[in-house]
Amino acid sequence: MKTSELFQQDGVPLSEFEHDREQTLAEVLEGLRREQKHLPPKLLYDERGSQLFEAITSAPDYYLTRTELQIMRSAAGAMAARIGPHRVIIEPGSGSSEKTRILLDHLESPRAYVPVEISPTALHAAAESLNQAYPDLDVFPVCADFHETIDLPEIEGAEHGPVFYFPGSTIGNFFREEQVAFLKRVRRLVGDDGGLLIGVDLVKDPRILERAYNDRDQANETFAFNLLERLNREFDADIDPDQFCYYVFFNPQHRRIEMHLVSLVAQEYRIEDETISFRVGESILTEYSHKFTQREFEGLARKCGFAVREVWRDARGWFSVQYLTAI
Numbered sequence: 001m002k003t004s005e006l007f008q009q010d011g012v013p014l015s016e017f018e019h020d021r022e023q024t025l026a027e028v029l030e031g032l033r034r035e036q037k038h039l040p041p042k043l044l045y046d047e048r049g050s051q052l053f054e055a056i057t058s059a060p061d062y063y064l065t066r067t068e069l070q071i072m073r074s075a076a077g078a079m080a081a082r083i084g085p086h087r088v089i090i091e092p093g094s095g096s097s098e099k100t101r102i103l104l105d106h107l108e109s110p111r112a113y114v115p116v117e118i119s120p121t122a123l124h125a126a127a128e129s130l131n132q133a134y135p136d137l138d139v140f141p142v143c144a145d146f147h148e149t150i151d152l153p154e155i156e157g158a159e160h161g162p163v164f165y166f167p168g169s170t171i172g173n174f175f176r177e178e179q180v181a182f183l184k185r186v187r188r189l190v191g192d193d194g195g196l197l198i199g200v201d202l203v204k205d206p207r208i209l210e211r212a213y214n215d216r217d218q219a220n221e222t223f224a225f226n227l228l229e230r231l232n233r234e235f236d237a238d239i240d241p242d243q244f245c246y247y248v249f250f251n252p253q254h255r256r257i258e259m260h261l262v263s264l265v266a267q268e269y270r271i272e273d274e275t276i277s278f279r280v281g282e283s284i285l286t287e288y289s290h291k292f293t294q295r296e297f298e299g300l301a302r303k304c305g306f307a308v309r310e311v312w313r314d315a316r317g318w319f320s321v322q323y324l325t326a327i
């Protein structure tokens with residue numbers, strides 16, 4: 001039977017699944033009370049945020065998506081050979097599933113594809129379009145937060161552990177402790193004979209990095225400002241975005257791009273019943289994007305029970321896609 005119905009989360013059909021507003025509000029307020037104000041990155045991806053992210057991926061200065069797509073196009077055959085036939089492919093943070101198609105085109109009889117996304121609109125659109133493009137493939141979309149325990153569907157007939165596909169160097173957006181927790185969780189889920197195919201952005205000239213996240217078309221900036229607009233729209237906040245500027249820099253000590261919205265003046269805003277004050281120059285951290293050396297990534301993998309078995313890079317050595325299995 002072709003299973004194209006949307007998978008249910010806690011018995012709630014996906015179309016009715018909405019992220020818990022109260023829980024998200026609590027996370028927002030907790031983040032804004034910290035010394036370094038911070039908003040949960042998942043807030044970046046509402047319907048508009050997902051569209052804005054797609055605009056970033058085609059910005060000329062944003063080398064990541066283009067470079068990873070090149071690697072996928074040139075090495076997907078070798079990746080598929082590593083992965084083997086009849087595998088269940090699980091993709092956390094699947095977005096438009098664009099890179100996945102290249103992989104699916106090369107895999108031998110994949111058993112099923114499970115995209116896991118926080119944005120129901122992006123998930124729904126990708127699942128529909130995959131169902132049309134791959135009528136023989138079982139697609140089980142799951143709308144969930146990949147930092148939490150995910151109820152994955154039971155899939156009959158899978159002979160080996162699943163393979164997680166985690167492109168986009170999304171691992172770099174996590175805090176260091178989240179990277180470890182996430183990879184350990186994936187390691188448990190794939191078992192001893194599953195795998196992880198992961199996109200990892202590499203340390204490089206900081207000017208190239210800063211340009212990618214502060215692009216000339218201001219795609220990144222618009223994406224970050226959507227956070228403030230979302231607080232206004234969904235949490236009755238009254239923030240004036242003109243009183244903030246987008247500020248990006250590479251932090252060499254931590255090997256990461258940091259994206260901030262910096263308050264240009266001393267100001268106060270209300271979010272629901274709480275008053276949030278900003279000093280002039282104080283910022284909200286919107287996102288990190290950690291970059292890795294190969295050695296550092298292999299150390300992280302080992303700490304989480306994985307060994308790196310193969311690495312594919314572009315000619316400039318800017319980006320990598322790596323295949324990991326249990327140590």
Ligand SMILES: C[S@@+](CC[C@H](N)C(=O)[O-])C[C@H]1O[C@@H](n2cnc3c(N)ncnc32)[C@H](O)[C@@H]1O
Pocket residue numbers: 041042045050053092093094095096097099116117118119122144145146147166167168169170
């Ligand atoms: C950097 S994008 C990568 C998209 C796609 N995998 C790619 O490589 O182009 C991150 C994706 O993860 C999703 N996402 C962000 N936070 C999430 C969370 N906490 N749980 C599930 N998905 C999340 C976003 O909606 C977005 O589609």
